[in-house]
Amino acid sequence: MTSFGILNWLIVAVYIIGTLFLGVVLSQRVKSDQDYYVGDKSTPWWAIGMSVAATYIGALSLLGAPAWSYETGMSVLLIHVNYPIAVVIVVTLFLPFFYNLGVASIFDYLEKRFGLTTRTLISSIFLFGNIAYSGIMLYTTALVISFVTGLDVTLAILLVAVIATAYTWMGGMSAVIWTDVAQSVILLLGLCIIFFALINVLPGGLIGALSELKASGMTYAFNTSTDPSVVSTIWTGIVAMSIYHVVVYGVNQMMVQRTLAAKTMADAKKSYIFMGYAAFVIFFFLFLLGVLLHNYYQGKVFEDSNKIILEFAIVAQIPGLMGLITAAVIAAAMSSLDSSLNSMATVTTIDFYKKFFKKNETGTHYLKASRIFTLIWAVLIIIPAILFVGSAGSVLEILSKIGSFFVGAKLSAFFLGFYSKHTNEKGLLIGIAMGFLSLFVADQYYDIAWPWYCLIGGAVSIVVAWIASVSIEGFKAHNHQYTVKGQAEFFRKMDYPEMQDGWYLIPGRIDRASYYLLAYFVVCLIFLFLFDWLI
Incomplete structure (x- = not known):
C-alpha cells in the first residue's frame, strides 16, 4: 500500500473531499421529493448531456473497452457506432x-397506456437489472483500487x-449531474495522459504500430460475417445493437430521469443529441487504446484483461499518474453508481411505496x-459486487450480455404502447x-x-402480445391517447402547439x-x- 505514494494518495483524497463537498453544497437545494428526483429545472442541457454520457461510459468502459479491443480488435467498435441512430429514435x-407527462418515473406512462400491472412488472425488471449493473460496476472500481493501492x-x-x-443521499439529482460533469473531466484527463504516454513508448511509434496492427487485421472494423454466434459484426452493430441502445437510453429510468430535470423539451433533446455526438469519439479512443496496447505488449495474454491499462500506468512511471x-x-x-442509486430510489418511492403503501403524504x-x-x-448492490470478485473477461461485455436479457421486455412494452392500437395489458x-x-431457449x-x-x-x-391482445379483446376502433397517433389527435383537439x-x-x-446526427x-x-x- 505504501508503494502507492503520498502524491497519489493526496490526489485521490482531494477528489473524494471535493465530491463530498459538492454534495453538501447541492443538498441545500433539496427541499422536497421532486427536488431529489429532478432538481429545480435549472440545470443546463450541456451538463445533463455530460452526465448522460458519463453514466454509460463509466468505469466499466474505461477498463472493459480496451480489454475487449485488446483481444478482438477495432471490430468491437461496431457495437457502439450506432448511438446516433438510437438517440434519434429516443x-x-x-x-x-416522458417530458410531457411531467412525472419523475418513466413507468408512469405504462400505467396510463396499459395498466398498473404492466407498470409494476417493468419497474421491477428495471430494479433487479440495475442491481447486477451496479454490482459489476462496483467490482470493477474496487479491482482498480485494490490493484494500485493494495487495499x-x-x-x-x-x-x-x-x-x-x-453525496447522492444529500444532493439528489442535482448532485448526480454536477458531480458527473466534474468526474467526466477527470476521466478524460486521465485517458489523455495514458494515450500520449503510450504513443511515446510504442516500439515503432504510432504509425509503425498501426501498420503492424493493420497487417494482423486488428484495425479493420467492418466484420461482415453472417454467423449469428459472432458478437461484433456490422449487422449486430447497426441492427441489433441499435435496438439495444434505444432501450438503454429510451426506457432506462437511470438515463431518462436526468433529462426530466431540463428546463424545456428542447434542452432535454439537446442533452441526448450531445451524447450522440460524443459517444463515438470516446469509444473510438478507448478501443484504439486497446489495440495499441496489444501492439505494445505483442499480444501477451493477461490473467485478467481488465487490468491492461493499470499495468501500463505502472510501467509509465509518471509522478501522480496512478493517483x-x-x-x-x-x-x-460514481458517475454510474450515483445515477443508479437515485433512479432506483425514485422508482421504489413512486412506483411502489407511494402507489401501494402511502398514497397521500407530503413531499417532505x-x-x-x-x-x-x-x-x-446501496447495501443491496454491494452483494453482487462481492460475488463478482475473482471473475475474468471484459466486464463491459459481461454487463452488456446481462442487460440484453431484459431489454426485449422493455422494448415490447413501449413499442406496442407507442404504435399498437389493439394491444391490451393481458x-x-x-x-x-x-x-x-x-431467450432462455x-x-x-x-x-x-x-x-x-x-x-x-x-x-x-411484440408478435405474441399483439396476437394475444386481438384474441382476447378483438380490434379497437380508436387510438389510445398515449399512442403516437393518439397524441397527435390530442394535441389537435386541445389546440396545443x-x-x-x-x-x-x-x-x-x-x-x-x-x-x-x-x-x-x-x-x-x-x-x-x-x-x-x-x-
Missing part, C-alpha cells in the same frame, strides 16, 4: 412522452459505495422515504412471458451472440438536429473505413 419518440477488494467496494451513497487514474476510475464508477415525507431507499439499495403480459422463454440450445437477444426477445414479445423554440413537443416528429453517423462509418484504408 428523442423523436420517447422523450416527448482489499471488498474494503474498496465498501469505500466507493459509501462515498457515492453519501489520477485511481481518481478517474472512482469518478467513472416522500423525500425522507427516497433517502431511506437510497441507503437500502396480451402484453403474455407476450413478455413468451419473450423471456424464447436461445441461450440454452443455440449458439447466438448476445447482441441479438434484444431483437429476439423483443420481436417474440406542436413546436417550441424550433423543437417538436409532440412525439413522432423528427427535429432538424436529428437529421444532422444521422449524417454524422454516416461520417463515422466513412471515418472507420478510411482509418484502416489509409494506414
